[in-house]
Amino acid sequence: MYRQSEQFLKFRETSSRIRRLTLSLGLLMLVSYFTMIVLINFTSTLDGFAIRTVSWAYLFALFQFVMVLVITITYKRAMNAIERTDEPTFGHSREVVTS
Amino acid sequence: MSTGSLILFLGLIAVTLVITWRAGRKTDSVGDHLVAGGKIGGRQNGFAIVGDAVSASTFLGTIGAIALSGVNAIFLSAFVPVAFLLSMLFVAEPLRNLGKVTLADVAAVRFPSRYVRTAMASSSASISVLYIVAQYVAGALLLKLLFGIEYWIAIAIIAVLTSVYALVGGMLAATWIQILKAFLLLASVTLLFLLTLSHFGWSIYQVFDSTTAMNGALTTPSRSGMGHSIDQLSLSIGMILGVIGLPHVLIRFLTVKDAKAARTSANTCIWIVSALLVTFPVIAYGAANLVGSDRIVQAAVGGNLAVPLLAEFLGGDLLLAFVAAVAVSTILASLAGMVLATTGAVAHDIYGQVLKSGNISPRAELTVARITIVGTGALATLIAFAARDQNLAVLASLAIALAASANFPALMFTVYSRYVTGPGLASGLAAGLVSAIAMIASSPTFHGKDAINPLVNPAIVTVPLAIVVTLLVSWFTRPTGSRLEDADRNFDAMRYQAVTGKPFPWKQLATNNGAPTRALGDEDQTIAVGLK
Numbered sequence: 001m002y003r004q005s006e007q008f009l010k011f012r013e014t015s016s017r018i019r020r021l022t023l024s025l026g027l028l029m030l031v032s033y034f035t036m037i038v039l040i041n042f043t044s045t046l047d048g049f050a051i052r053t054v055s056w057a058y059l060f061a062l063f064q065f066v067m068v069l070v071i072t073i074t075y076k077r078a079m080n081a082i083e084r085t086d087e088p089t090f091g092h093s094r095e096v097v098t099s
Numbered sequence: 100m101s102t103g104s105l106i107l108f109l110g111l112i113a114v115t116l117v118i119t120w121r122a123g124r125k126t127d128s129v130g131d132h133l134v135a136g137g138k139i140g141g142r143q144n145g146f147a148i149v150g151d152a153v154s155a156s157t158f159l160g161t162i163g164a165i166a167l168s169g170v171n172a173i174f175l176s177a178f179v180p181v182a183f184l185l186s187m188l189f190v191a192e193p194l195r196n197l198g199k200v201t202l203a204d205v206a207a208v209r210f211p212s213r214y215v216r217t218a219m220a221s222s223s224a225s226i227s228v229l230y231i232v233a234q235y236v237a238g239a240l241l242l243k244l245l246f247g248i249e250y251w252i253a254i255a256i257i258a259v260l261t262s263v264y265a266l267v268g269g270m271l272a273a274t275w276i277q278i279l280k281a282f283l284l285l286a287s288v289t290l291l292f293l294l295t296l297s298h299f300g301w302s303i304y305q306v307f308d309s310t311t312a313m314n315g316a317l318t319t320p321s322r323s324g325m326g327h328s329i330d331q332l333s334l335s336i337g338m339i340l341g342v343i344g345l346p347h348v349l350i351r352f353l354t355v356k357d358a359k360a361a362r363t364s365a366n367t368c369i370w371i372v373s374a375l376l377v378t379f380p381v382i383a384y385g386a387a388n389l390v391g392s393d394r395i396v397q398a399a400v401g402g403n404l405a406v407p408l409l410a411e412f413l414g415g416d417l418l419l420a421f422v423a424a425v426a427v428s429t430i431l432a433s434l435a436g437m438v439l440a441t442t443g444a445v446a447h448d449i450y451g452q453v454l455k456s457g458n459i460s461p462r463a464e465l466t467v468a469r470i471t472i473v474g475t476g477a478l479a480t481l482i483a484f485a486a487r488d489q490n491l492a493v494l495a496s497l498a499i500a501l502a503a504s505a506n507f508p509a510l511m512f513t514v515y516s517r518y519v520t521g522p523g524l525a526s527g528l529a530a531g532l533v534s535a536i537a538m539i540a541s542s543p544t545f546h547g548k549d550a551i552n553p554l555v556n557p558a559i560v561t562v563p564l565a566i567v568v569t570l571l572v573s574w575f576t577r578p579t580g581s582r583l584e585d586a587d588r589n590f591d592a593m594r595y596q597a598v599t600g601k602p603f604p605w606k607q608l609a610t611n612n613g614a615p616t617r618a619l620g621d622e623d624q625t626i627a628v629g630l631k
Contacts, residue, residue, distance in 0.1 A: 029184055
């Protein structure tokens, strides 16, 4: 069976690595974003001012932008590393012909 | 508006028409027309996605909402980069590796049956048409306000321009117009941000201090009951997941050559969108302080004209004309992409693959695509006339809710779940579509306080419902015996292609008992190539 072949097992391992990476980063972002939504809409935790008249809610919203950029950098670097270490699976044919 | 402003606006339209004419000379196949032949560069596409991400409703609506509602509307600004990050993580690369010209192509790689393609194409076409109508109405109202022309003339101008972009230049023109618009948007937001700060001693703190002194409720969160809070949560869920299901946004990932370019596109878009949207609260508070909340409310319900009013205050007629031209070009550029998404669903999926079973020449498919572009424009024009007095937010939220409830679960299940079946996927799509329409039709938006359904935004109910229906129907229709083996092989082959971009290497891997026992359907060219 193809599932026992070395090539397929290698692919499964790579696929699992990518899935773990995307799931963990995606969940991290969702938890962060929906924590902000829940805290703003259901509690008074973020009501106070943090710096002068900038409220904690704004700081938390700004934190979402920082999180997005950090996760973007992390994902790009991790995917580049995966593609470099697993050259046989990806090869040079990730290009898809359209039309 | 002054003559100079009119010249600026007409000049911008002339530039977009030149782009369209030049793109039209390079467009001669269906693939060219609908997804630019996959020839757009990663960074270029990233800028084009910025155009879709920061639509007129985001640019005008978000700033207006923050100017009037304060920090409670901040999620409208923060959700966009989050949604595109999730798109990059979960859909951009698989979509590029599996899709050809439409979203239904992706589902067809695994489920080649006609009903799955029909369900996916119908859902995509419905969402796009709703979005087109919302943009037509928004654009027409903006043109009417800016130039004082009749509503029907404004609709006609928008319909003609959009159809010309899509008909002559196809996706290549739509992409370059979006890129132009992204640069103009960056310029206008930067100008508004800097000019606003100049009125507050170049201090962001001063902007917040003045706003708090004027109306403290704008800078601190407020809550108006559990029902409203749940509705806000539902809106956030719908917005985030809806972006991942919007056809005109997702087909942008099909316009690049490979998965790496799709990742670059999303990466570029996220950086630019984050840089743009992080300035929105300052611009919004600038509008609240300098223009005044009363004048913003008087100009348009929901604060949609806060940005043009602020531009007029800061830079007179010239800056107002520039910002207005950017706002209208924003609508026109996004519309061309939406028309092409609808065209792909109708011409390629429903006509070419379902009605003609794939037996259609490229020339015939291109002809049908062009007829569909004209038909979509005509249909949207008729609906836009009827929807003249309809609340814009209802049309846009219905489209987003449908995308979140139907397309998003279907795409995620197709790409990531081994246990989902074709009937399960089609049922989930139908459940998401029908439940979202039913919930909005029975919401306070249409029935006020007497509504049976207290939620204005349905996603918190309809997304889980679509997921549960998909899983339940999949469980009841689960394959057994040799069909289970085939389903497993199908899934493995799809995953292989989704991750690597290459067809599954059956020849190298399959022994006699590894080959499939059943043909998978001739509609699915990708799998068919892999299985031969």
